[in-house]
Amino acid sequence: MQRKRLLQLLILIFALFVLGSVLGIWSNFMWFSSLSYQRVFWTLFLTRFVVGAVVFLVFFAFFQANFWYLRRSLPAFQVIDINTRVYEVFIAPLRRIFSSKIGKLLAGGVSALFALLFAVSISTRWEVFQKFFYALPFGRPDPIMGKDASFYLFKLPFYELLQSSLTSAVILMLFICGLLYFFLASSEFLKGGWRIFSPVKLHLASLIAGLLVLKAWQYYLSMFGLLTTAQGSFFGAGFTDVHARIPALKILIVVALLAAILVFISLLRGKVLPVATGVGMLLIASILVGGLYPFVIQKFRVEPNEFSREKKYIEHNIAATRYAYGLDGVKSVSVITDDAEEAGQDIVEKNRVTLSNIRLWDFRPIQQVYNQMQQLRRYYSFHDVNVDRYRFGDDYRQVMISARELNQDKLSERARTWVNRRLQYTHGYGAVVSPVNEVTAEGRPLYLLENIPPQAEFSEIKVERPEIYYGELTDSIVVVNTKIGEFDYPSGEKNIYCSYQGKGGVQLTPFRRILYALHFKDMRLLLSSDITSESRILYQRTVQDASRLAPYLRFDSDPYPVVADGRIFWILDAYTVASHYPYSDMREGINYTRNSVKVVVDAYNGEYAFYVSDPTDPVVGVYSKIYPGLYRPLSEMPESLREHLRYPVDLFKLQAEVFAEYHVQDARVFYNREDEWSIPHEKFSDDSQEIEPYYTMMKLSGGEKEEFVLILPFTPVNRENAVAWFAARCDGDQYGEMVVDVFPKDIHAYGPMQVEASVDQDGEISSQLTLWNQHGSQVIRGNLITVPLAGKLLYVEPLFLQAKESAMPELTRVIAFYDGRVVMERDLWSALNKLFGVDADTPSPQPDDVAPVPQDKDSLAEKANQLYLEANKALKTGDWAGYGKAIDELGKVLEEMVGKKAKDS
Numbered sequence: 001m002q003r004k005r006l007l008q009l010l011i012l013i014f015a016l017f018v019l020g021s022v023l024g025i026w027s028n029f030m031w032f033s034s035l036s037y038q039r040v041f042w043t044l045f046l047t048r049f050v051v052g053a054v055v056f057l058v059f060f061a062f063f064q065a066n067f068w069y070l071r072r073s074l075p076a077f078q079v080i081d082i083n084t085r086v087y088e089v090f091i092a093p094l095r096r097i098f099s100s101k102i103g104k105l106l107a108g109g110v111s112a113l114f115a116l117l118f119a120v121s122i123s124t125r126w127e128v129f130q131k132f133f134y135a136l137p138f139g140r141p142d143p144i145m146g147k148d149a150s151f152y153l154f155k156l157p158f159y160e161l162l163q164s165s166l167t168s169a170v171i172l173m174l175f176i177c178g179l180l181y182f183f184l185a186s187s188e189f190l191k192g193g194w195r196i197f198s199p200v201k202l203h204l205a206s207l208i209a210g211l212l213v214l215k216a217w218q219y220y221l222s223m224f225g226l227l228t229t230a231q232g233s234f235f236g237a238g239f240t241d242v243h244a245r246i247p248a249l250k251i252l253i254v255v256a257l258l259a260a261i262l263v264f265i266s267l268l269r270g271k272v273l274p275v276a277t278g279v280g281m282l283l284i285a286s287i288l289v290g291g292l293y294p295f296v297i298q299k300f301r302v303e304p305n306e307f308s309r310e311k312k313y314i315e316h317n318i319a320a321t322r323y324a325y326g327l328d329g330v331k332s333v334s335v336i337t338d339d340a341e342e343a344g345q346d347i348v349e350k351n352r353v354t355l356s357n358i359r360l361w362d363f364r365p366i367q368q369v370y371n372q373m374q375q376l377r378r379y380y381s382f383h384d385v386n387v388d389r390y391r392f393g394d395d396y397r398q399v400m401i402s403a404r405e406l407n408q409d410k411l412s413e414r415a416r417t418w419v420n421r422r423l424q425y426t427h428g429y430g431a432v433v434s435p436v437n438e439v440t441a442e443g444r445p446l447y448l449l450e451n452i453p454p455q456a457e458f459s460e461i462k463v464e465r466p467e468i469y470y471g472e473l474t475d476s477i478v479v480v481n482t483k484i485g486e487f488d489y490p491s492g493e494k495n496i497y498c499s500y501q502g503k504g505g506v507q508l509t510p511f512r513r514i515l516y517a518l519h520f521k522d523m524r525l526l527l528s529s530d531i532t533s534e535s536r537i538l539y540q541r542t543v544q545d546a547s548r549l550a551p552y553l554r555f556d557s558d559p560y561p562v563v564a565d566g567r568i569f570w571i572l573d574a575y576t577v578a579s580h581y582p583y584s585d586m587r588e589g590i591n592y593t594r595n596s597v598k599v600v601v602d603a604y605n606g607e608y609a610f611y612v613s614d615p616t617d618p619v620v621g622v623y624s625k626i627y628p629g630l631y632r633p634l635s636e637m638p639e640s641l642r643e644h645l646r647y648p649v650d651l652f653k654l655q656a657e658v659f660a661e662y663h664v665q666d667a668r669v670f671y672n673r674e675d676e677w678s679i680p681h682e683k684f685s686d687d688s689q690e691i692e693p694y695y696t697m698m699k700l701s702g703g704e705k706e707e708f709v710l711i712l713p714f715t716p717v718n719r720e721n722a723v724a725w726f727a728a729r730c731d732g733d734q735y736g737e738m739v740v741d742v743f744p745k746d747i748h749a750y751g752p753m754q755v756e757a758s759v760d761q762d763g764e765i766s767s768q769l770t771l772w773n774q775h776g777s778q779v780i781r782g783n784l785i786t787v788p789l790a791g792k793l794l795y796v797e798p799l800f801l802q803a804k805e806s807a808m809p810e811l812t813r814v815i816a817f818y819d820g821r822v823v824m825e826r827d828l829w830s831a832l833n834k835l836f837g838v839d840a841d842t843p844s845p846q847p848d849d850v851a852p853v854p855q856d857k858d859s860l861a862e863k864a865n866q867l868y869l870e871a872n873k874a875l876k877t878g879d880w881a882g883y884g885k886a887i888d889e890l891g892k893v894l895e896e897m898v899g900k901k902a903k904d905s
Contacts, residue, residue, distance in 0.1 A: 023519040030506045031540050032549075035608055040549060040630050047130060052123035059169055060115035066173045066203075067107035073199030074184055114172065122165055127552045132158035134625045136618045140323070142227055142582040143316050144237055144246075150618060152580040153592065156224055163221060167214045174207040205264045208275075212260035212282070219253045227582035228591070232310070233671075234317040235591065236583030239302050239309040244294040255285045307671050314667040320583035322665075324592040325658045330738045333701040347790045348836055353706040354787060357398040357697035359387065359436035360798040360828060361445060362684075362782035365809040366434070369445060370402055372808050374432045376452055377490055379425060381407040383472050386560035387436065387695045388644055389708045392458045396706065398436045398697050399448065403561040403568060403603070404428050405473040418524055419484070423531075426478040426486045426500070426538070428468035430454040431561055431568060433461055437828055443801070443810025449563070452489045464566035469504060470541045470606040471570065472559060477520060477539045480505065482530045504606035505538035512537075538606070543570045546599045546608050549630070550574065552623065553597060554590075556648045561603070564640035568603040571641070573648035574610075576619035585662070587654060595651050595736070596620035598634070600641060611637045613645070614736070645735060647710045647728035652693050655738070656712050656726055663724075663740065677714040677723055680752040682784040691752060695730075696787060700739060707731045713786045713793070715751045722749040722793060725786065741788065752784050755795045755817045765815065765824045769799075778802050780809055794818045796828065864893045 025045070032041035135154035141147060181200055223246050226237045237246070262278035302309045322328040348355065363385050370382040382402040389398045405428035408421050433449035433456075440446060448457045456462040467488070468474070480486060480500035488498035506512065508531060516537055517526040525531065540548060543559040556573035563569075574597035577590040584591035596614040601607070611634045612620055624631045634642070660677040664670045681688045693712040699705060711727040724742040729735060743749045750758075759765055772779050782798040795817040800809040815824045816831040825831040867890040 019518070023515060026515060027519045027539075028548075030512075034504065034506050035549075035606070037549060037608075037630065040627050043627055044551075047126045048123050051126045051129050052119040055122045055165075056115045056119035059118045060111050062169060063111035063114050063173065064108060066177060066207075067111060069199070069203055070177055070180060071103065071107065073203060114169075118165060118169065122161065125161060128157045128161055130626050131622055134622050136621045136625070138618050144227060144242060144582075145224060147224065147582075149581060152224065152228060152582050153578045153619065154622065156221065156228075156580055159221055160225075163214060163217050167211065167218070170207055170211045170214060174204070174211065177203060177207065205266075209260040209264040212256050212263065212278075215282075216253045216256035216260070219249045219256060223249050224582075228580050228584075230586070234310075234314055235585045236313060236317045236320065238313045240294050240298040242313070244297040245290075248289045248293055251289050252282070252285055255282050307668065310671070311667045314671055316583045317585065318662060318665055318667065318670060320581065321585040321591075321658065321662050324581045324584035325587075325655050325662075326594060326736075327655060327659050327662065327738065330659070330663075330740050333739045333741050345836065348832060351699070351789055353396070354696075354698045354789070355828075355832060357436060357706070358787060358796050358828060359398060359400075359694065359696065359785055360439065360782070360796070360811060360814060361400055361434070361436055362780075362798060362800070365780060365782065365800045365802075365811070366400055366445060367402070368807045368809055370432055373444065374404065374447075374450060376404075378412070379406060379408070379410045380404050380428065381410060381473060382432065383407075384558065384560075386558070388560065388562065388646065389695075389697070390433075390458075390460055390563075391643070392460055396697070398695065398708070399433050400436055400445070401431060401433045401449075401561055401563070403431045403468055403471055404452075405468055405471045407473050408476055419528075419530070421476065421478075422524075423479055423482050423484055423528075424487045426469065426480055427488075428471060428473075429489045430463055430466040430468075431563060433563070439811045439827065443812050445811075452491075461563045462566060463563055463568065465604050466568065467498070467500075468568060468603045469500070469502065469538060470543065470601055470603050471561075472543055474541045477537065479508070479525070479531055479535050479537050481532070481535045482528075483532065484530050500536065502605040504541070504604070505536035507533075508535045508537055509533060541606055543572055543599075543601050546572055546574070546601065546610075549608055550597070550610065550623070550627075554593075555599075556650045558649060559601075560646070562641060562644045564638070564644065569641060570601040570603060571644065571646075572599040572601065573597075573651070574599055575651060576617055576623070578619060585658065587658060592619075593651065593654070594619065595648055597631070598637070598645060600637065609637075645730065646695065646708070647730050647736060649693050649710065652710050652712070652728055655728075656693065656714075659726060659740070660714060663742075676717045678717045680713060680715040680720070680722070682752045683756045683781050684783065688753075691784070694783060694785060696785065698787060700727075700729075701741075707734070711786070713752065715753075720751045720753045722751040722786075725788060725793075749793055750795070750817070750820070752786065752795070755784065755797075755822070758817060758820075758822045759797070759815055762822050762824075765822070768813075768824070772801055776804055778804055789818070792819050796831075799824075864890060867893060 029038070029041050029045075032038055131154040135150050138149035138153075140149045142149065142152070181204070226241045226245060229235065231241055231245075232238050259278035259282045263275050266275045266278070319328070322330075367382055367385045370385065375382065381404075383405055385400050385402040387398065388401050389396060391397075406425055408416070408425055411420060411425065429452055431449060431454070432447060434445040434447050438446040449455070449461045449463065454463040454466050469478075469480075485497035485499060488496045490496070508516070510533065513526050513531065517523050520539075525537075544555065547553070547555055553574040554577050556575070559570045559572040561568055561570055573595055576594050576596045578592040579586070579590050581592035594614050594617040596612060596617040597620060598611045598613045600609045600611065610631050612624065612631050613634050614620065615633070620631070656679060660679065662670075663677065664675050669675055680691050682691045683689075691712065693710050695708060695710050697706045697708055698711075700707065700709070708730040709727045710730065711725055713722050714724045714726060715721060716723050722743065724740055726740050727738070729737045729739070769779050778801075780800040780802060782800060784795055784797045787794045787796070795815075797815040797817075798811055799813040799815060801812040802809040813824050813826060814828045814831045815822065816828070816835045817823075818835050821835060823831050823834045825834060
């Protein structure tokens, strides 16, 4: 009875496991279908299934054939010099079991288990099979073997996987068969048994010979592997590899094949000595030819004349690495122009747009300000702040932007009910946009887009569909279009509710409700009377869920929101990567990468669109062949979104690390490490950290106007002076073009830490910082922004003041450094005027959209009264953000009135 119950329990557990797996596959299919990517689902699913099934069948047949042959080849057992008790207790029962039907079933079960393990392991690398069959040429043969790079990226990984898997299977079978033959057929090998041919020896000879053939194949693949690994100071095959290891591997291939033939013939003829000779010959050849000979060549031919021997291979490494990381097209520019001799006033006037877009607001302080001033309700959150640029009429401006997402974890504990989390609190609302360098009198950012409902200063960022159902924090399951409605946004003491009108999610028919309730283990999805047949379930709705559609791509860590055409979109960068590009340096586990894909996610409808941003990349070309319909040409992306494409920071950081070493193209200089660069450090708050790449607006040499670029300075290794700056262009047809400006060696350019030291050594600045830090507040030193300007580097560092008991930093001062001079003023233009010797009465450049404050008393009084009424109105409706903005502007007007009164008196 207990056995029957145990069997029933096991069957139930197995049924639940199968049901859970089937429901998971079905749920995933419904998600793909909701995005109209059914074909992508079937390609991903069937590839895994077909690869797993084929691998299972092949390895099951191999294991089963070995067990079948083993059972048939067992001779009549002869007890020779063996303890009778051991035979009766262990060996005889094992022999009876193995010779019976139970043994046949056991062999089949073990074969199936081993085959399943291999199938599961190999099927996880299904993309290796896809790329093997859909390979495209690079048109770039390697300099040693003459194979196209596509062989290394698409073919070699498949061969390596196949060889290692077959080798593991043969070793496993050899061990099991050898062990069973030892116990069940010992008479075949004892007292002259070696001299007699038998099926046992044929079986073992075949396995050993097969293992040696696979070893020969491994030697062959290893020749190509030398071009993708590092044996010395650089990646790729060097002199010793080409002139010693590759010839040695060719010899070992021949020896291994001869040993396989010798082992097979010797066991058939019943001779042990030739078997040992063949295996021993391979071992000796491996030590002498494969190990000692390359060592001698390296020690006595290469090391005494290393550079002359390695020169051309170093050149191969430099060329391949620069191409593999997209650095072969880096263009040289120079900031050493005629502007370098101009007066300060001329410098300021000529670079007005650049100076007007220097970023003062740092990501971390402004995120705290957003969460304090624009959060509006505790359940909203600004997860991240990004830099972008927008055109407002003829004005091209750099801005900070962040989406106001709903964070269900911030709901009060009592409000975290199932209805609230699943049916009502379903989406975030709107975004905040502010200029990168504009500050109120209180040290707060000015807003171009703010509040709920969204209020925009310009039509270009007007949001007509502000709901955010898909974002970075939307990792929960929600059901929309229910009877109770969804919380849309707060309005004073009331809440506004809405019903989802988008196309995202899956419509909940009664049958689907049952399946989803089982899949998510939530019966309330089935029992809730608020859910109707018109309701839709939204799940897998984060921007990062794009990886479910293309798990073979590497995705950027920082998706960013874009306001375009009255809607909110997310843009996420994706990279094609590989680790087998010949002669390329290995970084972060890869040695080839391209930013070949831009993913656009509709924050309302949840549509995922994949656009090919680098059609010259053969890897994305292969994926486009495998998944037709998933990838679209970049020309199909709406122009309103293309204007906001940015060169990604993650890729740029990786390229900068590589370029710091591989900017050198002279093999001798590279070998001597004479001109290595490093990414400098800066102070943030009280800590030192590596400078992050940053976006800025600047005019490149030869450029007609300012453009949006991603930039990073370099310093020499172990030195602090600046040696170059490196930038990636983001605008228009120049998108992705990389430039570098290497400073002349006879010019001293101050590096970031030298600037930080100058700030610390300035008596006026350091005393002021010390004073602030001693009065219950904390000074936060923001990012040090570097801008090439008129032949030199301009450094700008904002200072934020934050009370220790508050998370509301205020931008209180701006430090500017240029050509050895450092100043600190209340705002950027005051600092620049002082730094460049511009008359203080000269009006600072103002953005075109900022209206001047009225100057006569009557206009000021009228403006003050209007702002007072606006503040009262906002107070009554509970619009705290609007109230704070009106009060801030009222304070400015009153200050102007007081100043005018004092001037008149």
